[in-house]
Structures are given as structure tokens and as C-alpha cells.
Amino acid sequence: MAAGQLLARTLAALVILTCGACAQRDLFVVVPDSDGHIGSITVSKPDGTGGRTLNTAYAAASASESGVEDTEVSQQEVETTFGQAIAARPVPPRKFVLYFLSDSENLTPDSIAKFEEVFADIARRPVYEVEVVGHTDRAAEDRYNDPLSLQRAERVRQMLVDRGLEWDHIFATGRGERDPAIPTDDGVHEPLNRRVEVDVR
Amino acid sequence: MRLAVLASTALAFLAFAVTAHAADPVVIGQVKTVTAPTHIERDGDSLAAAVGSAVYQSDVIVTGAGGSVGITFKDNSLFSAGPDSRIALEQFRFDSSKMSGNFLASVEKGTLSVDSGDIARGSPDAMKIKTPSAILAVRGTAFLIKVGEN
Structure with missing residues (x-):
């Protein structure tokens, strides 16, 4: 009788233990x-x-x-x-936009100031990857805008490298006039489309 | 004869395709923070994770007692795992010019903090996370997962 009770209790305890562990x-x-x-x-x-x-x-x-x-x-x-x-969360990624003078790979005065912010953000990261994507407005032909957009991206990459950042952690590409920030008709000058987007992570 | 040529051409093509795939794995993310012990299981090897380590599709991220790791993916999503965790990065595809792709991960054990990125801005099916008891669809948010809570 006592042995039966003991067995029942042991079984009950086992059931609880087993379910506790497997739930x-x-x-x-x-x-x-x-x-x-x-x-x-x-x-x-x-x-x-x-x-x-x-x-x-x-x-x-x-x-x-x-x-x-x-x-x-x-x-x-x-x-x-x-x-x-x-x-353990990484520093959140940030996006910046820098603007250029018309038909030029030189930054606007405002964006020269903004560049400092971009550099500071990258420099505070223990390890970084930066994507620089260049764009143009629709004032010229693709065969002109494609290289110009890439030159803009390469210029910003070079500015970052000149400040001591690592070349092979920065990727530059150009998208010509294909991704305007402000959609316009072809042939239109638009300062907000003459830009590079800098994706820092 | 013609069949043999065709077959050998097909074989050569297949061999090339397989080699090209193996030789050119796509980096999907980077380790940003790490506390040992943390390992990345890849192709049967277990590699100690370090700040700056590249992460690939099919990697399994493993932290031990006291370990933790933070990863930023190409679509700007963030994963960070606490101790005793095991997370399989089953599928990751991202087209940065279209800002779309798909992301499937499996949390087999432990804790994970997720801050979703560009992939989860797309369709509700674009980013999914599995656990032993559930599957999650993610729409642009941060969230936490603990597997195996009693």
C-alpha cells in the first residue's frame, strides 16, 4: 500500500518534472x-x-x-x-544625403559642412561599411549622367579616405538620373537630384 | 554522338555553375559587436566570431555561456543575440537598387533582439523568423524573441 503510494507520488513528480523540462x-x-x-x-x-x-x-x-x-x-x-x-545591439545604420553644384563633382557649401557630420558618424564606429550612391538630375543624356553620378560617389569616397577611413570599406556606385529624389521631366535642372546618398552601417 | 556532346556540355556547364557559386559567396552582413564565446558555423567548420567578421547566407550564429553578438545586415536590419543562443540565417537575398528581397532566419534557442531593415518594408512575407513553436511575419519594427521559456 505504502509502496504503491510512493510509486504514485514518484510518477506524479516525474510527470511534472518531465513536462516542466519539455514544455x-x-x-x-x-x-x-x-x-x-x-x-x-x-x-x-x-x-x-x-x-x-x-x-x-x-x-x-x-x-x-x-x-x-x-x-x-x-x-x-x-x-x-x-x-x-x-x-549587444550594433550602432544603428544612418543615411545621409550630400548635394552637388550643377554639372559638377563639387559639393554645395551646405553639404561641405554636412560632410563633417558624415565623417564623424563613420569614425565613431568600431567597424563600418559605407555605401555611396551617386545621382544626377535629368539635365543631360544618360551617357553623360552615368559617369558623372559615379564621379560624385568616387569624390565623396576619396574625401573619406583622405580623412583616414579605409578604402575597401567604402563602396561607390553611380545610378545616373534613374533614381531622382524629385521626379521631373527629362532635361530639367533640379538641385535636389544632384546628390550622393551615403548609407553608413 | 550528338547526345554525348550535349551531355558533356551540360556537365561542363553544371560544373562551372557550381564552382562559380562556391567561389563567389555573397556577404550578407557583418559582426559589429561580440563577447566570447561566440562562433559562426559554416560548411561544417566552427569559426570564432570577431568584430568585422563577414556573415553569409546559411551561417549559423552560436553564442555560449556569457557570449553575445550583434550583426548588421546589408538591408540595415540588426540582430543581436544573448548567451546560449543558436540562430540559423537560412535565406537572405537583397536587391539594394529595388530595396527588396527576402530574409528567413530560425531561432533554435536563446534570446534575440531584432530591428528590421529595408526587406521588412516590403510585403508581409518578405521577412520571416521561425522558432520551435511559431513563425513570425515582420513589418517594420523592433522586437525580442526568447525560445524555450518554461
């Missing part, structure tokens, strides 16, 4: 990004059904074998659980 429960929490923006995630079962959409700060869901359900987490729990992952 797969995944946790998902939406947080604001580095700009404070919040989008959404939809959490579904592995077969894509039973989805729940989270789209507010610290909205949370948990998923297990039985499906996906809403849950709550405190900011304190988030810090305890995810502190080390959050601390």
Missing part, C-alpha cells in the same frame, strides 16, 4: 526601434495558422504546442530576460 514556450515582445517607431509582428503556429498581431510597445505573445496566446511582460522582465541581447 517549449517561446516569447515574443514588440519594442520601439531606435527612432521610437513601432511596426508589427504577426506570430503564428508553425503551419501559419492561429496568428496574433502585435503592434504596440511591449505587446507580447507566447507560443507553445497548444498555439499562440497574448501574454504580458513588464519592462523589468524585458530587461532581465533580454538585457544581454539588447546590450
Whole structure:
């Protein structure tokens, strides 16, 4: 009798232990990004059904074998659980735009000042990749604008290298007049289209 | 005879295609922060991760006790993993001129912080993350995942 009880208790304990160890429960929490923006995630079962959409700060869901359900987490729990992952976040990427004088690979005076900001942003990163994409307005032909857009990108790359940054971490390409910031008719001069976009990450 | 020539041409082409693929793997991201022990599993090897290490499609990112790692991808999405994590970068394709592509990762264990990038601005199916119990569709946001919470 006593032995039977002991066995039953042991079995019960085993069942609890086993389930405790095998219960797969995944946790998902939406947080604001580095700009404070919040989008959404939809959490579904592995077969894509039973989805729940989270789209507010610290909205949370948990998923297990039985499906996906809403849950709550405190900011304190988030810090305890995810502190080390959050601390390992890379410096967020940044985009800059520099403008050029007409038919020229020289920056406008405002953009010469802005260049300092670009350089400072790259220089503070422990490791960096920079993409410089040159553009023109639609004032000339493609066969003229394609090389001009690349020369603009190469000029900015050279300015960064002259300040001590590494050539092979900076990539320069030209897109001619194909991606205007401001759409215009062909042949139109547009200062906002004479630019390089600098993508720093 | 003609068939043999055709077959050998096809074989040569296949060999070239395979070699070209193997010789030219596309870098999809870069390690920006790291605390040891953190490794990258690639083609059966386990390489210690360092700041500046390149990351490729099909890499598996593994952190041990006390380890962590931060990666920035070509579409400007950010991943950072806490200790005892294992994350497989199953698929990553990004066309920077069209600003679109697709991204599929699998968090097998541990914790991961994600800040989505240009790929997740596209269709809701463009960026997906799997865990043992769920699949996520991502639309332009930051979020956190913990796998195996009891």
C-alpha cells in the first residue's frame, strides 16, 4: 500500500518534472526601434495558422504546442530576460544625403559642412561599411549622367579616405538620373537630384 | 554522338555553375559587436566570431555561456543575440537598387533582439523568423524573441 503510494507520488513528480523540462514556450515582445517607431509582428503556429498581431510597445505573445496566446511582460522582465541581447545591439545604420553644384563633382557649401557630420558618424564606429550612391538630375543624356553620378560617389569616397577611413570599406556606385529624389521631366535642372546618398552601417 | 556532346556540355556547364557559386559567396552582413564565446558555423567548420567578421547566407550564429553578438545586415536590419543562443540565417537575398528581397532566419534557442531593415518594408512575407513553436511575419519594427521559456 505504502509502496504503491510512493510509486504514485514518484510518477506524479516525474510527470511534472518531465513536462516542466519539455514544455517549449517561446516569447515574443514588440519594442520601439531606435527612432521610437513601432511596426508589427504577426506570430503564428508553425503551419501559419492561429496568428496574433502585435503592434504596440511591449505587446507580447507566447507560443507553445497548444498555439499562440497574448501574454504580458513588464519592462523589468524585458530587461532581465533580454538585457544581454539588447546590450549587444550594433550602432544603428544612418543615411545621409550630400548635394552637388550643377554639372559638377563639387559639393554645395551646405553639404561641405554636412560632410563633417558624415565623417564623424563613420569614425565613431568600431567597424563600418559605407555605401555611396551617386545621382544626377535629368539635365543631360544618360551617357553623360552615368559617369558623372559615379564621379560624385568616387569624390565623396576619396574625401573619406583622405580623412583616414579605409578604402575597401567604402563602396561607390553611380545610378545616373534613374533614381531622382524629385521626379521631373527629362532635361530639367533640379538641385535636389544632384546628390550622393551615403548609407553608413 | 550528338547526345554525348550535349551531355558533356551540360556537365561542363553544371560544373562551372557550381564552382562559380562556391567561389563567389555573397556577404550578407557583418559582426559589429561580440563577447566570447561566440562562433559562426559554416560548411561544417566552427569559426570564432570577431568584430568585422563577414556573415553569409546559411551561417549559423552560436553564442555560449556569457557570449553575445550583434550583426548588421546589408538591408540595415540588426540582430543581436544573448548567451546560449543558436540562430540559423537560412535565406537572405537583397536587391539594394529595388530595396527588396527576402530574409528567413530560425531561432533554435536563446534570446534575440531584432530591428528590421529595408526587406521588412516590403510585403508581409518578405521577412520571416521561425522558432520551435511559431513563425513570425515582420513589418517594420523592433522586437525580442526568447525560445524555450518554461
